[in-house]
Amino acid sequence: MAILTLREIGDPILRKRANIIEDIKSHHNLYNDMIQTLEKVWWVWIAAPQIGESLQVFIVRIQPTKSYPDLENKWPQIIINPTITAHCDKIIEDREWCLSVPWATPATGLKGKVPRYQQIQATRYDENGNQKEWKREWFAARVFQHEYDHLQWIFFLDRMISMETLCTSNRYQKSLNF
DSSP states (O other), rough: OOOEEEEEEEEEEEEEEBBBOSSSGGGGGHHHHHHHHHHHHSSSSEEEGGGGBBEEEEEEEEOOOOSSSOOOOOOOOEEEEEEEEEEOEEEEEEEHHHHHHHHOOOOTTEEEEEOOOEEEEEEEEOSSEEEEEEEEEEHHHHHHHHHHHHHHHHHHHHSSGGGOOOOHHHHHHHHHHO
16 A cells, blocks of 8 residues: 555646546555545545546545534445436535645635535445445535545635635634634
């Protein structure tokens, strides 16, 4: 296994639509390297283009919390060749940041409000080639949409309605504490 280098905004691979994975089982080394990289950077999600692979796969490493009880208690989850098949009409704006936008990290950088569907349904494949149906809400739906966007060459910055919502993490924390 290897720790992979994160690609940053401006890298051409991040602005290309990722390729469908035809032979899912032949990429286990990539999946394991992505998981190890994710654990190294203490993050909760990462898409293959972010480590220089133009493939339709992302890893999600989130667990249920008091704030987000709808999450599965299985992680990491390998999401291969995902497709959003349906969504609700309700859109929620919330702050996001991204590993590939170095000045937009949760602790030190910029965050911006991004509108996302509150609930989505999706299909995806697991690392063994099994197709699965997914229904996600709230934070899990937001994470899925954010990572799905990376496979379509879209950054959270592209989805923002207004750049006026950009703020530093420090400013955001101060706004929570009034």
